[in-house]
Amino acid sequence: MRPRTKPIEERRTDLLDAAEKLALERGADGITVDQVTSVAGISKGTFYLYFDSKDHVLQALRDRYVTGFMARQAEAVARIGDPVARVETWVTVGLDDYVRDHSLHDVIFQHHPPAPAGPTPVTALTRLLQEGIDAGAFQLPDPAATATVIYHAMHGVADHLIHAPGPQPALARELRHLCRALLTCPRGSR
Numbered sequence: 198m199r200p201r202t203k204p205i206e207e208r209r210t211d212l213l214d215a216a217e218k219l220a221l222e223r224g225a226d227g228i229t230v231d232q233v234t235s236v237a238g239i240s241k242g243t244f245y246l247y248f249d250s251k252d253h254v255l256q257a258l259r260d261r262y263v264t265g266f267m268a269r270q271a272e273a274v275a276r277i278g279d280p281v282a283r284v285e286t287w288v289t290v291g292l293d294d295y296v297r298d299h300s301l302h303d304v305i306f307q308h309h310p311p312a313p314a315g316p317t318p319v320t321a322l323t324r325l326l327q328e329g330i331d332a333g334a335f336q337l338p339d340p341a342a343t344a345t346v347i348y349h350a351m352h353g354v355a356d357h358l359i360h361a362p363g364p365q366p367a368l369a370r371e372l373r374h375l376c377r378a379l380l381t382c383p384r385g386s387r
Contacts, residue, residue: 213258219232271321284326
């Protein structure tokens with residue numbers, strides 16, 4: 198006999214998937230709780246067991262996006278030993294992710310910067326840079342500042358690639374060169 202209800206995480210995922218679908222179709226401001234529950238096939242009362250409001254479900258979408266983004270980067274760099282190549286791979290995977298999922302990223306982060314409560318891509322990159330420092334591969338006076346510069350360069354290149362016509366492989370190549378230059382610059386020449 199089949200259970201009458203879905204597991205808790207599955208219902209939450211159904212609500213998030215419905216909110217994501219609607220946000221992509223209508224924009225984050227254009228969706229309602231009623232629409233989310235209708236698309237998910239879940240009662241409005243059940244929605245409120247998981248989320249307090251539409252804003253809460255949108256924050257959960259942002260959290261899910263960032264968690265997936267960081268997981269793909271972490272998985273890619275886990276297979277690489279060279280500290281510089283690890284950072285370059287982190288940036289390349291992040292760039293590919295932003296370009297591939299830019300519609301979702303733009304709609305859920307529009308006017309809503311990520312909440313700093315949990316790990317962020319910049320904190321993940323800072324840890325990666327610190328690992329390189331600890332291994333003696335980098336001489337960075339401020340790994341958090343370097344991580345911020347690299348992250349925002351990656352984000353800016355992604356924005357350009359999304360809005361510029363045609364492929365532009367030189368931008369991704371130059372982003373990797375920027376990483377290498379920042380990481381291998383001798384101490385004192387900064």
